[in-house]
Amino acid sequence: MKVLAILYRGGDAAKQESRLLGTVENELGLRSWLESQGHEFIVSDSKEGPNSDLQKHITDAEVVITTPFHPGYITRDLINKAKNLKVCVTAGVGSDHVDLNAAVERKIQVLEVTGSNVTSVAEHVVMSILLLVRNFVPAHEMIERGDWQVSEVARNAFDLEGKVVGTIGAGRIGYRVLERLVPFGTKEHLYYDYNPLPADAEKAVKARRVQDLKEFVSQCDVVTVNCPLHEGTQNLINADLLKHFKKGAWLVNTARGAICDKDAVAAAVKSGQLRGYAGDVWNVQPAPKDHVWRTMKNPLGGGNGMVPHYSGTTLDAQARYAKGTREILENYLTGKPQKPADIIVGVGKYETKAYGQR
Numbered sequence: 001m002k003v004l005a006i007l008y009r010g011g012d013a014a015k016q017e018s019r020l021l022g023t024v025e026n027e028l029g030l031r032s033w034l035e036s037q038g039h040e041f042i043v044s045d046s047k048e049g050p051n052s053d054l055q056k057h058i059t060d061a062e063v064v065i066t067t068p069f070h071p072g073y074i075t076r077d078l079i080n081k082a083k084n085l086k087v088c089v090t091a092g093v094g095s096d097h098v099d100l101n102a103a104v105e106r107k108i109q110v111l112e113v114t115g116s117n118v119t120s121v122a123e124h125v126v127m128s129i130l131l132l133v134r135n136f137v138p139a140h141e142m143i144e145r146g147d148w149q150v151s152e153v154a155r156n157a158f159d160l161e162g163k164v165v166g167t168i169g170a171g172r173i174g175y176r177v178l179e180r181l182v183p184f185g186t187k188e189h190l191y192y193d194y195n196p197l198p199a200d201a202e203k204a205v206k207a208r209r210v211q212d213l214k215e216f217v218s219q220c221d222v223v224t225v226n227c228p229l230h231e232g233t234q235n236l237i238n239a240d241l242l243k244h245f246k247k248g249a250w251l252v253n254t255a256r257g258a259i260c261d262k263d264a265v266a267a268a269v270k271s272g273q274l275r276g277y278a279g280d281v282w283n284v285q286p287a288p289k290d291h292v293w294r295t296m297k298n299p300l301g302g303g304n305g306m307v308p309h310y311s312g313t314t315l316d317a318q319a320r321y322a323k324g325t326r327e328i329l330e331n332y333l334t335g336k337p338q339k340p341a342d343i344i345v346g347v348g349k350y351e352t353k354a355y356g357q358r
């Protein structure tokens with residue numbers, strides 16, 4: 001069997017830190033195991049253009065593994081060329097880099113290590129909400145510059161206590177965010193999701209479902225995005241929807257960059273319609289040097305909490321998704337059933353309810 005893995009290059013850090021398992025250097029810890037079983041294992045970060053390793057090796061690979069942090073985009077075009085492809089494995093959570101409809105048609109399974117990094121991301125969301133609301137980044141930058149002018153940062157700093165926080169998507173991550181916010185004494189938690197939570201789960205996190213998206217955003221001081229990217233969520237947060245946000249609301253998106261319209265978000269931050277935007281996901285990854293989200297600022301000079309895509313790839317998360325990837329491969333090789341929650345696309349059909357109402 002030929003297994004192709006598209007991972008990110010870790011450089012010196014990956015040589016020094018073997019727990020950086022999601023890198024080209026450390027190969028998810030799979031090489032000696034796969035090779036001992038007689039399988040061929042190709043690992044590369046080269047994924048763009050006709051001469052990339054992804055394009056070259058997908059033609060006869062049976063299994064393709066990739067991470068959302070450096071996604072090998074498995075387009076319909078590539079699926080047509082991938083004559084032997086049976087399984088796409090996401091080492092992590094979020095399989096939008098695969099053309100899922102094409103995978104359904106070609107009976108290619110799409111599996112992911114569901115739940116492997118949801119706590120990692122939920123923690124990052126809570127941190128991002130706090131750093132925006134409390135105006136942390138400009139305050140720290142001031143200290144590094146050698147300045148000290150409390151009023152400059154305090155004039156745009158607030159408490160999270162008493163605020164309304166809403167999540168778009170109340171699945172594993174969205175729900176964990178609300179759980180973690182309960183002790184902050186927030187005023188109310190809202191959620192927007194076509195899959196309603198059970199009544200006792202709603203009660204446990206003080207959550208109220210709002211079914212109209214415009215009405216939902218108009219009530220939130222903070223909106224956090226925690227739904228997958230699919231046809232129904234691409235550009236969901238656009239110039240029109242942003243007009244319905246409360247003036248000066250904060251927006252945190254660790255789900256996928258393309259759920260938000262890049263330029264509309266930058267314009268909203270610049271005008272102060274949004275007081276800030278934070279997250280780790282970008283519409284193109286790696287993000288180009290001149291991507292407007294790198295440097296956008298609100299009228300008072302703050303409001304940017306952007307980082308590279310790493311919230312779900314802490315060392316703890318990498319241990320879990322590397323282990324889960326191996327389990328998925330073991331199941332596949334021995335004909336054992338996969339864990340139901342790990343199956344995004346089974347043979348010829350969607351098995352998840354999270355990628356749109358189908």
Ligand code: NAD
Nearest residue numbers: 093094169171172173192193195227228254255311312354
């Ligand atoms: P999940 O499947 O447990 O939950 C997703 C929820 O979103 C579901 O309840 C689903 O019904 C809801 N949803 C789908 N479409 C919606 C829509 N149009 N409007 C409102 N709600 C909608 O998934 P999860 O484990 O919570 O992960 C969510 C997403 O977070 C992943 O798909 C991935 O894109 C992203 N993620 C990012 C990182 C990172 O490192 N930044 C890591 C893991 C996951």
